[in-house]
Amino acid sequence: MSERRDPWEVPAVVAGMERLLARRRGLLAAGAEPLGWKLAFGTEAAMESLGLSGPLVGFLTDATLIASGGECGIGGWTAPKLEPEIAIHLGAGGAEVAAVAPAIELADVDLPPTETETVLAGDIYHRGVVLGDAVAAPTSGPPSVIVRRDGESFAQVADAEAVVGKLEALVAYVGRYLERFGAESLEGEVIISGSTVPLIDVEAGQEYAVELVGAGRVAVRLGD
Numbered sequence: 284m285s286e287r288r289d290p291w292e293v294p295a296v297v298a299g300m301e302r303l304l305a306r307r308r309g310l311l312a313a314g315a316e317p318l319g320w321k322l323a324f325g326t327e328a329a330m331e332s333l334g335l336s337g338p339l340v341g342f343l344t345d346a347t348l349i350a351s352g353g354e355c356g357i358g359g360w361t362a363p364k365l366e367p368e369i370a371i372h373l374g375a376g377g378a379e380v381a382a383v384a385p386a387i388e389l390a391d392v393d394l395p396p397t398e399t400e401t402v403l404a405g406d407i408y409h410r411g412v413v414l415g416d417a418v419a420a421p422t423s424g425p426p427s428v429i430v431r432r433d434g435e436s437f438a439q440v441a442d443a444e445a446v447v448g449k450l451e452a453l454v455a456y457v458g459r460y461l462e463r464f465g466a467e468s469l470e471g472e473v474i475i476s477g478s479t480v481p482l483i484d485v486e487a488g489q490e491y492a493v494e495l496v497g498a499g500r501v502a503v504r505l506g507d
Contacts, residue, residue, distance in 0.1 A: 299403025319472035366478035384415035421497035
């Protein structure tokens, strides 16, 4: 097992985050509205591969926001992927879970993760996000996710926190991570959890729906 370091102690991550946050500042200066943050490479296998003790963090703005049921063109992408996720809506001080929602992230995995600085500079493959309406987190059991492709059951996970981590712990981690780079998460923003199932290879013409059981459903169509 290779030695793991905190992301903010890895030179490639530090350089990549400088470029990522500069990109975010440029988008906001051009009129984009901040939505929040995204977690990536949070599985044990991914962290082991990169020698990291925790996931990487990217950003979200309304420049890539897709309405549920809308279409995202993936023509020309190198390796289009879909990630069923949980959106964590932040409460007071950006440090607590106020509500949750289903989410879909669309990504183009055009470089190997080991090219960490460049991957971060490109906002960790991010191309689009679909966010559901915020609701109180279900209290009847662990969050479960159901994925449907073209109306048919495709994948599901009974305990999504067993995959991505406890939601409260993810919020605390993002706060610590961003503080190391002079940024912060704020009340009213969202954090998307990272994929609750293995990344899904997708093609134009498909439609996906993601349900966070007890907390709603989002969908997206994939076009050329």
